[in-house]
Amino acid sequence: MALSFAVTAGVTFLAWAVAAVLSQSMGDAMTLSSSVWLATGVTFGALLAVKPPKRPAVLAGAGLAATVLGLLDGLAVLPALAFGINEAVAASLGAWVARLLRSTGPDGSMEPGKAYAGVLLGALLTSALGASIGVMLWTWALPQPIAIAVEWRVWATTTFVGILLIAPLVTSLAGFKVKRSGGMATSQFLAGAGTFLLFFVVAALIFSADVSDRFSASLGPTLTYLPLPFMVVTAILWKERGATVATLIGALALIGWTNAGGGPFAEVEGFPGEAVIEIQGYVAVMALLVGVVNALGAAAAQALAQAQDWRTRYRQVLDSTRTVVANFDAKTGAAAWGEGASELLRTNAKVLLTVQDFIAHTDPQEQPALQADWRDLTQGQRDHVLWKNTLRWADGRVASVSARLSSVRGADGQVEQVAALLEVEA
Structure with missing residues (x-):
């Protein structure tokens, strides 16, 4: 347990430090500040990616990294610790908001749009809260006065942009595995x-x-x-x-x-x-x-x-259940066969282009009754009919079928389709 905590905290510390160095290298000569702050995005993204038992280690690693950065910038120990705590608190609250919208539904799946909205809301909270606490810490830690509004804007915007860039990257790579295929x-x-x-x-x-x-x-x-x-x-x-x-x-x-x-x-x-x-x-x-x-x-x-x-x-x-699904056009009789129809019917279902092709393979003495049933269905006189027939194919094979045909009416009340369920005897 202690080893796992140390590894997670150490990886977070290193990733945070690399992101901080990269951010500082993107500084603007005119404003003497970073144009984007990626390090908080590492904290935010890691809190979304890791399992709950590892989150304290992530916060410890990020907080320690922020504290070390403060010491390297010339702050005293206490103010540096305060900035480290600010990093952990702001990121944890923002990630908590993001997780609320990333929660899975009853079927165990996560809604991607809702999850991304959570990232945006969490990023806004983290950047705004971190900037608010940060400027207060600057006024306490620095002897000279600071432009509070400017500092707040720089902190908030750089952090927000950094989270938008880094957090999705961290979460997308969290479950990455090298695969040979797929x-x-x-x-x-x-x-x-x-x-x-x-x-x-x-x-x-x-x-x-x-x-x-x-x-x-x-x-x-x-x-x-x-x-x-x-x-x-x-x-x-x-x-x-x-x-x-x-x-x-x-x-x-x-x-x-x-x-x-x-x-x-x-x-x-x-x-x-x-x-x-x-x-x-x-x-x-x-x-x-x-x-x-x-x-x-x-x-x-x-x-x-x-x-x-x-x-x-x-x-x-x-x-x-050895069941075949079919759909027939009420006017033309054109057939649309479901998957597996050919295997169960013991013939190529694609050659049965219409309901008339289907009827033609039944016993001749049964065909007039089937034609009458079809007319009743398509004209709306009956809603359902039951057929029980033996289909005989040209190659000598047969298929015993019990079919239920039901009319499907459109918005105008007219029959548009005929749905069929055909149960084929083994």
Whole structure:
């Protein structure tokens, strides 16, 4: 137990430290502050990804890392500890809110859209609460006065953007296992790589240092959001894990180019640091778009899996009861046969194009009565009919069938379809 706690805390500490160093390397020379803070995203994402017994270890590792960072920045021990506690408290409360919306339903499945909404709400709470406590700690720990509103805005926005970039990445990679099969197809991977490369090419052109010379001062800002569709297509092709990695790489590149003075945001600034705010908004929009795409894709995959599961169960029930499902058009008699019809009927069901083809293979003396039953059904005179026949095929095989045909009426009350359940004797 102690070893597991130490390992989890140590991994969290290292991941938090790497994210903090990377964030500090993305600092803006004008504002002397980081443009994005990824470390809290590590804490937030880990709290969502790990099981409940490991959460205290995550908080301990993140809190210790934040404390060490404070000491390295020149804070005294007590203020540094306070900043470490702030990291743990803000992230834990935000992750708790996110988990409330990530909770599984009665069938044990998680709603992806609801879960992503939880991440957004939790990120807002973590960034706002952390910023509020943080500025109070700064006023207590620093001898000189600080611009509270500016510090709060910088802390909140950088933390919020960092959580949007890192938390989905952590949760998507939490259950990752190397598989020999069942992964992304090569063609799909290459298509995603192509769109990701296009994103970088277009983004590099627009966020270059001479963007106004290339596109003119008025056209450059207009083209700012042109790279985003390529990132969205990449997310669709690469699914959640690949999309979160691509989003993080793309976001860091955009922030780095802007901090270096490139792109339309840096060329036109109304006040010092405006470009940082604008690129933060830009990256947040990109992360939100990818997050929504991932949520929609996960919901579609979940629905497909449930449909396939029910399809399998449905087929098993039909096979075990030797039942065939068919649907006939009331006007034309065109037939649509369910799965397994050919095996049970002992013939190729595709050749039975209409109900008349079906009737033609019954005993000749029974056919007039069957035709009359069909007319009664399609004309609305009867709702159900029962047929019990022996079907004789051209190859000499036979199939004894008990069928129940029921009329299906449309909104106008007229019979549109005839549904049939055919039980085939063994």
